[in-house]
Amino acid sequence: MTISFDEFVDEAMKILDVNLRGYKIKRVQRRTDSLMRRYNVENYAQCLDLLKKDQQFREAYLDHFTINTSEFFRNPQSFKYLEENIIPELFAGNKKVNIWSAPCSNGSEPYTLAIILTELGYDKSRYRILASDIDTGVLEEAQQGIYNENAIGNVPPALLKKYFEEIEGLSIKYKLSREIMDKVNFEYKDLIKEPYEKGWDLILSRNFFIYLTTEIKEMLTHKFVQVLKPGGYLFLGNTEFIFTPEKFGLQKVYSSFYQKI
Ligand SMILES: C[S@@+](CC[C@H](N)C(=O)[O-])C[C@H]1O[C@@H](n2cnc3c(N)ncnc32)[C@H](O)[C@@H]1O
Known part of the structure; x- marks a missing residue:
């Protein structure tokens, strides 16, 4: 047949x-x-x-x-903008800051955030980082915290030394420190089918929309905006854009950063 x-x-x-x-x-x-x-x-x-x-x-x-490619500090300039402009604003009040990496792949992205927040001196009690993905294989990798050279290429040398331990083997691998790993929670979630938790200050949905149809991309943009707090930010991948952000109740603030109006 x-x-x-x-x-x-x-x-x-x-x-x-x-x-x-x-x-x-x-x-x-x-x-x-x-x-x-x-x-x-x-x-x-x-x-x-x-x-x-x-x-x-x-x-x-x-x-x-599912394409799982990910790396720490992917698009370093965007993470610099996040660190210098968005994070100080989100942490200016006393409220706990809620951050969601959706999808998170092998954890490089949410762990990058945890490293940045640790370097900025914010205590773990000041924020929550949740990381979601549909692929159970990458979620397991994230929880092991062992990475190859491709994933750590953009990590500044001083941070590599501080937060990673080199593991000798057939090829060199890097084990992320427990201190950083303990700052991120992972969960299985199908972002297309399942409902979302509310109340996020910052949602990273990077290098995901590029694989989706326009219809699903728009549906997910609506879903993300619904669960963002007013004034909260949606951070997309460097090649992903929302062409009419106002249609979704968003305004573009910089490159791939959109703010809920
Ligand atoms: C290219 S990675 C991007 C990871 C990370 N955000 C980054 O930019 O480095 C895309 C991820 O989307 C996940 N994915 C694909 N479809 C999904 C779905 N329906 N729900 C949740 N995650 C999904 C894949 O498993 C993969 O880990």
Whole structure:
């Protein structure tokens, strides 16, 4: 039996309980095809069969279709702007500052925030950092806190020395200090399907919208704005823009930073 990619997607969505149609479909097809080549799967019908029967393949599919690339201090200039302009404003009052990294991948992004806040001298009791992702594999990596050289390339040398320990092995790895790891909480969440917790001062949703259809991107922008506090900030990736921010009750403040009006 042969089936089209369209039919494959309809069935795969039921098996995986993931809205594959929320993502740019050509990319989903490219990722599906490359995984099939890797596993010598001949056609979409066979791929569906494996998704139904083979848990390992199911996990491999979920792992492969989401792009997990992340690094500490990704786009350093944006983090500098955050540190110099947004963070002082958010911490000016006495209230606890709520920060959400959604999605967080392997933790490089929320841990970057924890490093910045530690360097600025803010006690853990002054803020909460929650980090969410759909991929259980990257959430496990985040909780181990062990990174390769690609992830730490932008970490300033003094901070690398202070917060990471080099682990010798086949290749050099870097273990993040417990002090920083204890400042972030991780959770599994499907950001497309699940409801969001309210009351955020800052939401980082970076390098995620680029994979989504316009319709889902707009739906998620509305969802994020709904749970931001008035005056709170949405921080996107460097190649992601909201073209009519006022439509969502946002105003652009700088590059990829938007503030809820
Ligand atoms: C390219 S990474 C971006 C990570 C980080 N924000 C950064 O900029 O470095 C994209 C992440 O989105 C996650 N993701 C994809 N679809 C998701 C969904 N529906 N809900 C939650 N996370 C999702 C993937 O698992 C992946 O870790």
